[in-house]
Amino acid sequence: MDPKNLKKIIQNEFLPDSSGHDIYHLERVCGLALKIQEKEGGDREVIAYASFLHDVHRIMGGKIKKFCSPKDSLPKIKIILEKVKAPKEKIEKILHCIEFHEEYGFSKKGKTAQDIETLILQDADNLDAIGAIGIARAFMFGGAYNIPMYLPTCPFRKKYFNEAKFDISEIHHFYSKLLRLKNDLHTKTGKKLAKKRHAFMKKYLEEFFKEWNEKDN
Ligand code: ADP
Ligand code: NI
Numbered sequence: 001m002d003p004k005n006l007k008k009i010i011q012n013e014f015l016p017d018s019s020g021h022d023i024y025h026l027e028r029v030c031g032l033a034l035k036i037q038e039k040e041g042g043d044r045e046v047i048a049y050a051s052f053l054h055d056v057h058r059i060m061g062g063k064i065k066k067f068c069s070p071k072d073s074l075p076k077i078k079i080i081l082e083k084v085k086a087p088k089e090k091i092e093k094i095l096h097c098i099e100f101h102e103e104y105g106f107s108k109k110g111k112t113a114q115d116i117e118t119l120i121l122q123d124a125d126n127l128d129a130i131g132a133i134g135i136a137r138a139f140m141f142g143g144a145y146n147i148p149m150y151l152p153t154c155p156f157r158k159k160y161f162n163e164a165k166f167d168i169s170e171i172h173h174f175y176s177k178l179l180r181l182k183n184d185l186h187t188k189t190g191k192k193l194a195k196k197r198h199a200f201m202k203k204y205l206e207e208f209f210k211e212w213n214e215k216d217n
Pocket of ligand 1: 019020021055058102125126128129134137138139141142147162163164165166167169170173178
């Protein structure tokens with residue numbers, strides 16, 4: 001598979017995105033996923049196709065300003081896969097990866113997918129949600145969906161994370177999701193890459209609260 005063909009077809013829809021799901025997010029996820037695949041195995045072609053098409057639901061949701069699930073995007077993705085002449089016998093598998101890539105151990109439903117391709121896509125996508133880039137993407141999402149930066153009087157840490165509901169502030173989102181991702185990864189390679197990104201986010205939050213409280217000291 002040549003991801004460039006796929007990129008050409010989808011880039012018009014993804015290039016103008018300002019919610020953290022632009023074409024470069026797809027490129028980074030694909031790169032990270034293939035890097036993980038080299039060590040952990042799985043079908044490279046399935047992983048590459050699924051990486052480039054995993055956030056079509058986000059573009060659909062952005063248009064109607066309402067949450068769309070990965071499952072909602074499957075009919076559209078099927079058409080794209082046929083258009084780029086993806087191997088017929090791999091289409092079901094690619095759709096499966098996309099449908100189940102947004103599962104979290106800390107959500108009410110928990111995780112169900114167990115196949116290596118879906119687990120690798122989950123790890124790669126979650127790596128791009130943490131660290132320096134993850135921080136930038138979080139605030140991009142907040143801006144695009146009118147989520148406040150921080151609301152200091154609201155309590156932290158919900159028991160369960162719900163992907164379909166916005167957090168009360170983007171800083172709250174760090175506690176409901178982003179800081180929990182490190183322990184939710186599956187692959188050894190993903191876990192290794194997550195360490196530095198997680199530490200950087202913690203340092204970032206430390207500085208954020210120091211500056212926020214500066215006026216009190
Ligand atoms: P990914 O592409 O990693 O699946 P998402 O699609 O969940 O990421 O969204 C991109 C980023 O936007 C997230 O990593 C997060 O920082 C932010 N975000 C997503 N959902 C929410 C939410 N419900 N409330 C606040 N911020 C969110
Ligand atoms: Ni993504």
